[in-house]
Amino acid sequence: MLIPLAVRDTVPTTVRGLRAALASGALDVHAVVEAVLDRIAARGSDATWISRTTPEALHARAAELAAARAAGADLPLYGVPFAVKDNIDVAGLPTTCACPDFAYEPVTDATAVRRLLDAGAIVVGKTNLDQFATGLVGTRSPYGACESVFGGDLVSGGSSSGSAVAVAAGIVPFALGTDTAGSGRVPAALNGIVGLKPTRGLVPTTGVVPACRSLDCVSVFTTDVPDAADVLAVLAGPDPDDPWSRTGTPTTPGTRTAVPAPRELDVDDGTAAVFASVAARCEITAEIPLGPLVEAGDLLYGGPWVAERLADLEAFLEARPESVLPVTRMLIERGRDFDAVAAFRGRHRLQELRAWCARIWEHADVLLLPTVPTTFTRAEIAEEPVARNLVLGRYTQFANLLDLAAIAVPVGTTAAGRPVGVTLFGPAFAEDRLITAAHELAVREAA
Structure with missing residues (x-):
């Protein structure tokens, strides 16, 4: 099908822009595909x-959707293309988890994918990731290491590296990632886009290869906050096939903001300057210590939760150890260092940290933090792959352990041109509150 270049070049790269163009008849869904x-x-x-x-x-999918729309079908994401992280099942495409020997051919879609397809969206393909969703750097894959759209050999972040780049590069308006330790937020920050990490269980994980089953979330990448809200509206809801699925009462909007005391923040100078500028435009009502948050996050890789990663992959690791990247295998096999006593001790300490965290919401509606403390090049990550990965997760790894919702948004660049993002956190089921606060923050940044 021949599509005029003038039309191709003006196809919007946002969900709402594309929906409007398709609804008005200014665009044909086949032109979107082209x-x-x-x-x-x-x-x-x-x-x-x-x-x-x-x-x-x-194009066959485009024709199918056009026919359904002509017949009066309600398709809120009609004709919107999207990408899917390759640890989430899409029928007809292999699921590899960035490990070729692990690959299998799913016969059904993950629940999250099926909901998007039923809403009229179009799957473009499966995206690269840190192998088995273990990492925050985007370099742990035999399929290559995505570079940030900012260039300069900067890492794209992981583990949802390909999904973030697909959105940031303007290829698709939105993409699915997963987020256990920050995989839906670190890549957003390093590519200048929005990363929405819902409450655990709000979006079903049926058809998602587990990384750390009790903490895994399906996340959403978009270029702006309203698009993230629209996609979440399609994804969210209980799934009887998912034992981790759950619902809760949404929290009311609010603008009271907690921030770390300046002396608590451990970030590079450029990030510190941008963060201070963002915080100055917020309604600050509390300053909090970061120690308890960092301690909670450290339980993920330095505590017994790493054994949960091993629980799902142990059989494959034992049968095909040579198929797994050495750094990935080393991290997962650390799970053998923890016994049941250590697991209970970690669980008890986490409960104490959750109680401490709950008191934040007595004084604030949202917590504002830098998404990442600094940026690294791919060469720098190669020099220190584990230590620098942990640096990138300093302000993300605690979120699911503490049962928080979060949204990461871009807030500009440092004087050296490195991307800076911030994350707004709230209690479980605070998605509406966070989306409202993030939208207001974006408006203030644009003013």
Whole structure:
């Protein structure tokens, strides 16, 4: 199908922009498909994708949607293309978890993917990730290491590296990631986009290969906050097939903001300056110590929760140890260092930290933190792959352990041109509050 170049070049790269253009008739869904294919071709071999839907299948999907729409179907995401992290099942495409020997062919879609398809969205393909979703750097993959869209050899962040780059590069308006330790927020910060990490269990994880089963979340990448809200509205809801699925009462909006005391913040100078500027425009009602948050986050890789990663992968690691990257295998096999006594001790300490965290919301509606303390190049990560990975997760790893919702938003760059993002945290089921606060923050940043 021949699509005029003038049309391809003006296809919007946001969910709402694309929906409006399709609703008005200014765009045809086949033109959207062609625009995506052109953008992928223009990027070349950038390590974003592991597998892709064929052009023929994309156009067949476009024709199917056009017919359904003509018949009166309600399709809130009609014609919107999206990408899926390759630890989430899409029927017809292999699930690899960035480990070729682990690959399998799912016969059904993950619940999150199926909900998006039922809403009229189009799966473009499966994206690269840190192997088995273990890492925050985006370099732990045999399929290559995505570079941040900011260039300069900067890491894209992980583990949802390819999904973040696909959105930040303007290939698709939104993408699915997962977020256990920060994988839906670190890549957002390092690519200048929005990363929404819902409350654990709000979006079903049926059809998601577990990383740390009790903490895993499906996350959403978009270029702006309203798009993230629209996608979450389709994804959220209970799933009888997911034993971790749950619902709760949404929290009311509020603008009271907690921040760390300046002496508590351990970030580079450029990030510190941008963060101080953002905080100055917020309604600060509390300053908190960061020690309890960091301690909670340290339980994920330095405590017994690392054994939960081993629990799901032990059989594969024992059968095919050579198939797993050495750094990934080393991190997962640390789970053997913890016994049941250590697990209970960790669980008891976590309960104390959760009680401490709950008191934050007596004085504030949201907690504002830098998403990452600094940025690294791919060469720097290669020098210290474990230590620098932990630095990137300093202000993200505690979120799921403490049962928080979070949204990461871009707030500009340092004087040296490095990306800076901040994250707003709230208690479980505070998505509406966080989306409202993040939107207001974006408005203030643009003013």
